[in-house]
Structure formats: C-alpha cells, structure tokens
Amino acid sequence: xxxKAHHATNFKLxxxxxxxxxxxxxxxYILVNNxxxxxxxxxxxxxxxxAISGEVENYMNSLxxxxxxxxxxxxxxxxxxPDPEPFHLFLNPRQIFFGIRLEM
Numbered sequence: 119x120x121x122k123a124h125h126a127t128n129f130k131l132x133x134x135x136x137x138x139x140x141x142x143x144x145x146x147y148i149l150v151n152n153x154x155x156x157x158x159x160x161x162x163x164x165x166x167x168x169a170i171s172g173e174v175e176n177y178m179n180s181l182x183x184x185x186x187x188x189x190x191x192x193x194x195x196x197x198x199x200p201d202p203e204p205f206h207l208f209l210n211p212r213q214i215f216f217g218i219r220l221e222m
Contacts, residue, residue, distance in 0.1 A: 128150065145221055147219065148215070150214050177197070192212055201203065
C-alpha cells in the first residue's frame with residue numbers, strides 16, 4: 119500500500135536593478151514555498167503518542183481502500199483525524215520570504 123504523493127508549488131521572483139552603481143547591484147527577491155498551501159499529511163505525525171492512543175489504527179481503518187482511498191488522504195467526512203488537528207499533522211505550510219541582496 120503506497121502513501122499519497124506529496125505535491126507543492128514554489129514561486130521565486132527576482133528583480134535586478136543594474137545601472138544604479140558600477141560596484142554594487144541591488145537584487146530584490148520574493149520566495150514563496152508551497153504557493154497554493156497544499157496540505158501533505160506527514161506520516162511521522164501518526165507515530166509515537168498517536169500510535170499509542172490508537173489514532174493511527176482509527177485513521178487506517180477509516181480509509182475505504184476498495185474506493186481508491188490511500189494513506190495520506192484526508193478530505194472526506196468519513197476519515198478519522200484527531201480533533202483538533204495537531205499542528206504537526208501536515209507538512210510544509212506556506213512560507214513567504216522576501217529581501218534584498220547586494221551583488222558585487
């Protein structure tokens with residue numbers, strides 16, 4: 119049984135301002151990891167205390183494998199997920215970085 123594949127779209131934009139100086143070129147940038155904030159379930163979150171409390175077994179039993187469900191699926195009403203969802207259940211939330219870089 120294979121886990122659902124992880125997907126994420128990253129975005130990077132840079133703007134170079136050449137001609138302002140002969141020695142230094144400022145470069146502005148923005149980097150967005152997981153642009154569309156895709157949720158990817160982290161199977162490691164279903165270990166440790168979750169395994170002891172039976173949450174892993176409850177989740178795996180809630181999957182309908184004959185209907186095409188795979189471990190890592192989470193969006194249907196009949197899936198068992200801990201309530202409230204722990205912050206570490208999903209990997210790679212959207213992150214936005216921006217700044218300036220000076221190139222010589």
